[in-house]
Amino acid sequence: MITLPVAPQFSTEIQQHRAATLGMWVFLATELMFFGPLFLGYGYGRLHLSDAFAAGSRETDVVLGTVNTGILLTSSFFVANAVDALERGAHRFAAIMLHAAIALGIAFLAIKGIEYSNDWQEGLFPGAGSALPKGEQYFFLLYFAMTGLHAAHLIIGIAILLAFAVALGRVADPVSLSARLRVAGLYWHFVDAVWIFLYPILYLVERSG
Amino acid sequence: MKHRKPPVRRNAVILAVLLLLLAASVGSAYLRLGVWNSAANLTIAAVKALLVAVFFMHLRDASALVRMTAAVALFMLAVLFGLSATDYRNRADDPAPWQMPRQLSGAQWGQSSW
Numbered sequence: 001m002i003t004l005p006v007a008p009q010f011s012t013e014i015q016q017h018r019a020a021t022l023g024m025w026v027f028l029a030t031e032l033m034f035f036g037p038l039f040l041g042y043g044y045g046r047l048h049l050s051d052a053f054a055a056g057s058r059e060t061d062v063v064l065g066t067v068n069t070g071i072l073l074t075s076s077f078f079v080a081n082a083v084d085a086l087e088r089g090a091h092r093f094a095a096i097m098l099h100a101a102i103a104l105g106i107a108f109l110a111i112k113g114i115e116y117s118n119d120w121q122e123g124l125f126p127g128a129g130s131a132l133p134k135g136e137q138y139f140f141l142l143y144f145a146m147t148g149l150h151a152a153h154l155i156i157g158i159a160i161l162l163a164f165a166v167a168l169g170r171v172a173d174p175v176s177l178s179a180r181l182r183v184a185g186l187y188w189h190f191v192d193a194v195w196i197f198l199y200p201i202l203y204l205v206e207r208s209g
Numbered sequence: 210m211k212h213r214k215p216p217v218r219r220n221a222v223i224l225a226v227l228l229l230l231l232a233a234s235v236g237s238a239y240l241r242l243g244v245w246n247s248a249a250n251l252t253i254a255a256v257k258a259l260l261v262a263v264f265f266m267h268l269r270d271a272s273a274l275v276r277m278t279a280a281v282a283l284f285m286l287a288v289l290f291g292l293s294a295t296d297y298r299n300r301a302d303d304p305a306p307w308q309m310p311r312q313l314s315g316a317q318w319g320q321s322s323w
Binding site for chain 1: 216217220221223224227228231234235238239240241242246247250251253254257258261262264265266267271272274275278279281282283285286289290293294297
């Protein structure tokens with residue numbers, strides 16, 4: 001068993017670890033409430049303006065969206081490996097896995113940036129000067145708000161993983177970071193899970209029609 | 210301390226299933242299934258999210274308290290969606306009475322009659 005410094009408010013290391021895990025899950029619950037209204041707004045539009053939402057969705061880039069989904073799922077695999085490896089003492093392998101996840105996170109953002117640039121040039125950005133019908137503008141308002149909020153979370157996630165990747169190479173006892181990395185991993189996987197739902201509702205609506 | 214082997218193989222199996230589900234998701238989207246397209250896609254998304262939560266987020270061996278926290282979060286979101294949906298279900302799609310006539314003339318939301 002790895003011994004961690006136990007903060008004064010906890011009696012045991014296990015209690016400290018459980019409190020940290022619970023705290024992160026409670027934070028993720030609030031994050032769910034943060035993303036929730038956008039999903040509700042989407043549900044309203046999908047039910048009330050279904051033709052406009054189908055037309056809007058067909059304007060998105062399904063190839064880049066699908067590639068990005070695969071990238072994010074794979075990054076979660078690397079983060080899960082990093083967490084499991086560090087708990088077993090394999091800190092070098094954990095660092096490699098973290099760097100791989102960071103690289104994929106940056107690749108995701110780069111592809112999203114290319115998509116945004118294309119969307120902008122195709123005149124999909126909603127607003128006063130937009131030539132799109134109002135219903136499609138509503139779809140693209142949600143598209144940019146949801147993917148933008150997701151990207152902001154991903155940037156924070158990349159920064160956190162980067163901090164761990166650097167720390168693993170510098171601290172005397174890298175394994176002492178394992179409980180914290182586990183909590184950081186929860187955040188990364190949550191951001192991945194949000195994208196899992198964004199992908200079908202933004203990219204795959206009525207593709208067969 | 211002896212190093213135990215990290216469960217890379219198990220994680221790789223989960224990743225393979227996730228990528229297969231992604232392929233099923235994009236493939237089914239191009240079949241003419243009507244409303245079942247959305248049903249299939251949302252079900253696949255839910256299964257993918259569940260796999261991530263249970264295996265990658267370690268809900269499988271989490272304490273009852275943590276599992277309850279995750280369940281309560283989803284339950285609360287469902288309650289809030291339900292309450293809001295009853296409002297939208299029973300609200301007429303009319304423009305607000307204080308809008309200017311000039312605004313109303315331009316307020317055509319797609320095919321809907323706002």
